[in-house]
Amino acid sequence: KQEVTQIPAALSVPEGENLVLNCSFTDSAIYNLQWFRQDPGKGLTSLLLIQSSQREQTSGRLNASLDKSSGRSTLYIAASQPGDSATYLCAVIGGYIPTFGRGTSLIVHP
Amino acid sequence: NAGVTQTPKFQVLKTGQSMTLQCAQDMNHNSMYWYRQDPGMGLRLIYYSASEGTTDKGEVPNGYNVSRLNKREFSLRLESAAPSQTSVYFCASHLDRGSTDTQYFGPGTRLTVL
Numbered sequence: 001k002q003e004v005t006q007i008p009a010a011l012s013v014p015e016g017e018n019l020v021l022n023c024s025f026t027d028s029a030i031y032n033l034q035w036f037r038q039d040p041g042k043g044l045t046s047l048l049l050i051q052s053s054q055r056e057q058t059s060g061r062l063n064a065s066l067d068k069s070s071g072r073s074t075l076y077i078a079a080s081q082p083g084d085s086a087t088y089l090c091a092v093i094g095g096y097i098p099t100f101g102r103g104t105s106l107i108v109h110p
Numbered sequence: 111n112a113g114v115t116q117t118p119k120f121q122v123l124k125t126g127q128s129m130t131l132q133c134a135q136d137m138n139h140n141s142m143y144w145y146r147q148d149p150g151m152g153l154r155l156i157y158y159s160a161s162e163g164t165t166d167k168g169e170v171p172n173g174y175n176v177s178r179l180n181k182r183e184f185s186l187r188l189e190s191a192a193p194s195q196t197s198v199y200f201c202a203s204h205l206d207r208g209s210t211d212t213q214y215f216g217p218g219t220r221l222t223v224l
Binding site for chain 2: 044
């Protein structure tokens with residue numbers, strides 16, 4: 001059974017810092033890995049999707065990397081802003097069932 | 111293009127009552143999913159449908175039933191609600207498992223069972 005772990009569970013940083021959020025998974029037989037953002041009381045918004053054949057994806061200040069052999073992905077947020085405050089979840093898709101981590105709750109204070 | 115829509119947004123039930131949560135997507139996706147999200151537990155898959163006419167159990171199916179009415183619609187039914195089913199329910203859709211497209215989520219249904 002696939003297990004996905006996200007570290008840290010919570011993070012509080014001052015504005016402007018560069019951040020790294022970690023996601024690890026136990027079964028490397030995956031189709032792709034996806035990072036989501038969830039604001040309080042809202043649904044999930046997709047940030048980045050990395051296919052199993054790719055090493056990284058970038059969107060603006062966000063960069064996600066994937067190392068299938070070690071079962072790890074990282075989400076790098078450059079020059080963090082208060083608007084980045086949210087919960088970040090990673091999801092691994094192998095077979096038909098996506099498996100989610102429990103998320104990293106991020107607070108960026110001014 | 112509305113994406114994934116869910117109704118209702120909020121619902122309060124008494125123990126033993128039944129209800130159906132509705133989900134629809136207009137992206138011609140094959141796969142649809144129902145999740146529940148509880149504090150400290152993350153997202154857990156209840157049921158999924160890999161294609162029209164098929165449904166399968168996820169991690170936490172007990173107490174729920176689903177219907178893939180057509181390619182667009184996937185409903186979740188609680189036959190006899192229990193307080194343990196108090197949660198936020200999300201519907202999602204995906205083109206298919208090997209797709210480079212992302213999963214899309216609905217806004218959620220916040221259910222309280224008294």
